[in-house]
Amino acid sequence: MDANVSIKRLKEIQQATNACITIFDKPVSKKEGNLSHWSVAVKDNFVMKGVLTTAGSKILSNYIGVYDATVVTKLLDCGAKIVAKTTLDELGMGGTGLTSFTGPVKNPLNLNHQAGGSSAGSAAVMAADAVDIALGSDTGDSVRKPASFCGVVGLKPTYGRISRYGVIPYASSLDHVGYFTHNVKDAAVALEVMTGFDPKDPTTLLEHLVKFSHLLKGDLKDKKIAVFQNVLDHIDDADTLKLFNNLIMKLENEGAHISFVVMDANLLKTMLPTYYILANCEATANHANLTAINFGLQQDGEDLQEIMVNSRTVGFNETLRKRFVIGSFGLKDENQQELFVKAQKIRRLLVNELQEALDDVDVIIAPASSSVAPTIQEDDADKLSSKHLISENYMVLGNFSGYPSVTVPMGNVNDLPIGVNLTAKAMDEATLLDIAYGFEQVIAYKKPKGVV
């Protein structure tokens, strides 16, 4: 879409949704290319030279990037026009979109509801049809869950597929660059552009991605699709189950082979605590550099330590400080084996289970969320229920394993979307997106009109 139209639309929805931290007056562009027709929004944890980059945190609320993230460079080199930096949960550490220092993000399809998080603003600007593609990052499900809540495609490719150079980290062994598009074909085109080994990010894959966007057929005949039964077992929302069962029927009509996979339920219940420990321990270490001495919003103090303490107390919200305390607790010598290392071991067992489940099939699927987007106020989850521990948070398996995983819209309930998530074997984005393309054809999704 025209970048100036995009900017106008972003400004129009900003007051109601708070989707952006920065909206550019003029699109940022470098040259013309095959993506010249694309307007791009960038999550505000991607660094851009000369541009405010806050990661949704007060401590970085005055930070101006001094270089471009690799993925930003790649998009600009292909002609894309960057129009905004979007709102996120502080430092990406949240799943609601409510914790940025600039205030909560509201879902443009219904302002009483969340857009999801942490890539909340990116999902919201897509839901409002304000851009063609929005960059996000995905450490637990931070692209794939908001995609479900906002009725758009959300892809997290294989770990290492896209460079993370210039992305403010959360938990390095789980962080992925991901993004939102309006359709699967755009997701495939974007992946071809953004992928590739980057000497500035030694975790990027050396393997080349074969160009495949023009090969997407979407033919589901004889595709082997496994339903993640444990996830379905704990979803109690009849509308979600109805949409999903309808989808299965359609897939069977198309000639897909449907099977059902059941993993070790006790092991699956440890997904969320394992994630919580790994993510918070890694985050605690990653964010030790946010001292407001070399950069960041500095508070007054008599000496160096007082400056740091005051800056970090004011600079991080309560939730973050709580998570850092828990992360630090998990890393203490006396707890490390029992918590951090134990979590790393369970991570391996969980990935082994997923690998086994994918052995004989092309993808494994389940609803991307157990129901539509929660309201802005909602936080009534029973934190020890299987629904919470398994059905609501199973997509962390994609981060533990690094396997590619995509959410595509599955349908609407009361004018709010809900998505289906597909996960494939490592490096196999071609199969993942081909099947997702097939899903898109049989679902023929129509996004609700929205209220802004």
Added chain:
Amino acid sequence: MKQFKKEEILSLANELQFSLSELEISNIEKEFEVLMAQLSLMNDIDTSNVEPMIYPFEAPIAYLRSDKVNHVLSIDEALKNAPKQQDNFVVVPKVVK
């Protein structure tokens, strides 16, 4: 099950270089109860003879680049976000008093 006392929370916050209010401490204590109940699920899993998984893939991804200086920020860029600076240094209050 591990305990999480107020003194320990304060000591961790001190190491982490931030303060917590009384209310925040009490919220952490409450959250910790839930977390400990969740973490106890991990104790039910037998992880003997399991190697910790540090990164998603076992394939070696480390490489050696040639030993040439590349990709450096200029002094101006490096200091661009420093709250206080003078003569190419970041300025902090006197440390040795």
